[in-house]
Amino acid sequence: MERTGRGEAARLAIGEGWPVMGTTIVVGTTFGVVARQAGLEPIEIAAMSLLVFAGAAEFVMVRLFAEGAAAPLVIATVLFLNLRHLLMATSLRQHFMRLTLTQRLAAAFFLTDESFAMTTSHFRRGGRTLTYYVTFAVALFILWNLATLAGIALGNTIGEPRRFGIDFAITATFIGIVVLAVRRPADVAVAVVAAAIAGALALAGASTIAVITAGALAPAIAVFARK
Amino acid sequence: MIWFAIVGSAVATYLTRSLPFALALRPRPPAAASRYFEALPVAIIAALVGPAVIAPGGTLTHGAEPLAATLVVATVVWRRSLLAGVIVGVAAVALLRLV
Numbered sequence: 104m105e106r107t108g109r110g111e112a113a114r115l116a117i118g119e120g121w122p123v124m125g126t127t128i129v130v131g132t133t134f135g136v137v138a139r140q141a142g143l144e145p146i147e148i149a150a151m152s153l154l155v156f157a158g159a160a161e162f163v164m165v166r167l168f169a170e171g172a173a174a175p176l177v178i179a180t181v182l183f184l185n186l187r188h189l190l191m192a193t194s195l196r197q198h199f200m201r202l203t204l205t206q207r208l209a210a211a212f213f214l215t216d217e218s219f220a221m222t223t224s225h226f227r228r229g230g231r232t233l234t235y236y237v238t239f240a241v242a243l244f245i246l247w248n249l250a251t252l253a254g255i256a257l258g259n260t261i262g263e264p265r266r267f268g269i270d271f272a273i274t275a276t277f278i279g280i281v282v283l284a285v286r287r288p289a290d291v292a293v294a295v296v297a298a299a300i301a302g303a304l305a306l307a308g309a310s311t312i313a314v315i316t317a318g319a320l321a322p323a324i325a326v327f328a329r330k
Numbered sequence: 331m332i333w334f335a336i337v338g339s340a341v342a343t344y345l346t347r348s349l350p351f352a353l354a355l356r357p358r359p360p361a362a363a364s365r366y367f368e369a370l371p372v373a374i375i376a377a378l379v380g381p382a383v384i385a386p387g388g389t390l391t392h393g394a395e396p397l398a399a400t401l402v403v404a405t406v407v408w409r410r411s412l413l414a415g416v417i418v419g420v421a422a423v424a425l426l427r428l429v
Contacts, residue, residue, distance in 0.1 A: 129413050147332055154340035159375055164339060166378060174335035182342040184374045190359065190367050192350035199351055211348035216371075268424030271398060274382040275419025277375050278402045279412040284372050293369045294376035301377035302384030310388065313381055318374035325369035326362045 109234040116221070116238040123217050124246055130158055130276060131247045135254015136261065137162070137273045141169040145255045152251040156244060157215065159280065160184050162273060163314065172311040180315045191219040198226055198233065213240035289328035297321035394426035 117124075131152070138148040143165065151161045160181045167177045192214060199207050210233070218240035225235045261269060281294050301317035304310065359367075383395045401422045406415040 126412055129416075133416065143332075147336060150333075150336055151339075154336060155343050157343050159371060160339065160343060163374065163378060164335065168332060168335070174331050174338060177335040178338035178342055180374070181339040182346070184371065185343045185346040187367050187371055188343070188346035189350055190364065192347055193359070196350050204352065207351040208348055211351045212344060214347040268398075268420040268422075268427065271382075271395070271423040272416050272420050274379055274395070274399070275402045275416045276412065277379045277382075278399055278419070279406045279415035281372055281376050281379065282403055282406040282415070283410065283412065284375075290369065290372050293373050297373040297376040298380035298383070300380070302380030305381030305385040305388065306390060308388070310381055310385075314374060314377045317377035317380065318370065321373035321377070322366045322369035325365045328365075 109232055112225075112230065112232045112234040113238040115225070115230075116235045117242065120221055120239045120242070123221065124242060127158075127217070127243050127246050128250045131250025132254040132257065133272055133276055134158065134161055134165075135251045135256075136258040136269070137254075138165045139255050139258025140261065140269065141165050143168060145259075148255055149248070149251060152248050155181070156212070156247065157181075157185055158247070162277065165273070167311065167314070170311050176311060176315070180318070183315060183318060187216075188214060191216075195219065195222065195236075198222075202233065210237065210240070213237075213244050215240065215243060217243060287325075287328070289325045292324050292328070293321045296324060394423055394429070397426055398422035 134152070135148060138151070138161075139145070151164060155161055155164070163180060163184060164177055167180060172180075192211060195214070199210060202210065218236060221239050222236040285291055285294070297317045297320075299317075300320060301313040304313035304316060309316075379399070383399045384391060386395050398419050402415045402419040405418040406412065409415075
């Protein structure tokens with residue numbers, strides 16, 4: 104019985120998750136291309152996807168590297184960006200406590216926005232095994248890394264990126280991520296204010312601290328917003 | 331330096347993913363903290379967009395990027411597709427820069 108339940112959960116994870124997996128392939132390939140265009144070495148790009156495995160954070164790192172930001176600033180920005188994982192893991196914790204500590208620590212490595220969203224919805228519909236999470240989260244990890252490698256290869260073959268507007272792909276990706284993430288009016292205000300503060304700081308020549316400053320200040324709007 | 335940043339970012343990211351699974355943190359953070367954390371990704375990603383649209387290459391834009399950005403927003407709102415937004419954005423900025 105348990106076996107069948109697991110097989111079903113795994114099939115369900117693939118069956119429901121394929122649109123997210125498709126997006127992961129597209130964004131992962133874009134990441135590889137953009138990182139290569141920004142002048143990072145293939146081994147560095149591959150290591151980022153393998154070790155950090157956090158799409159938005161990896162894009163941010165590429166931008167900061169391109170601007171010559173110091174390592175502590177890069178790490179602090181990534182830490183800030185990923186603090187949301189604390190909330191997601193806290194919310195999933197009750198379902199994971201049946202695993203051993205070692206299993207939990209392994210499962211944690213694969214936690215992403217996507218696997219959190221899909222797994223939460225699976226549990227809300229009465230799902231009980233963690234097979235759903237493991238199947239989906241590990242599949243995303245494999246696809247993200249393969250897509251990164253494909254992007255690196257593709258990035259090598261594209262010439263001057265500015266000529267074809269390819270340099271704007273990363274910005275368009277970010278805009279799309281923000282638009283799709285908006286759930287309340289306050290989110291729009293947060294996004295616009297963050298973009299404006301960061302843009303102003305960049306014009307003033309403070310581009311390396313622009314992201315972390317604007318990113319840390321703008322969410323205050325959400326704290327005080329009614330909705 | 332770049333490797334220090336990559337490994338440090340990996341460790342920082344893993345800590346945010348694993349701490350709640352290893353330690354018993356407060357099950358419910360205060361509502362204000364939740365709202366702040368939930369808005370963080372939108373804020374930080376939007377903060378990346380600002381400079382690239384307003385000040386590409388560190389100087390004030392000639393208008394191609396803000397116009398293309400507006401088209402990307404419209405496309406993604408309409409199609410709910412990241413890929414469609416990227417294609418429209420890249421094509422728009424390539425054309426607008428020729429103008």
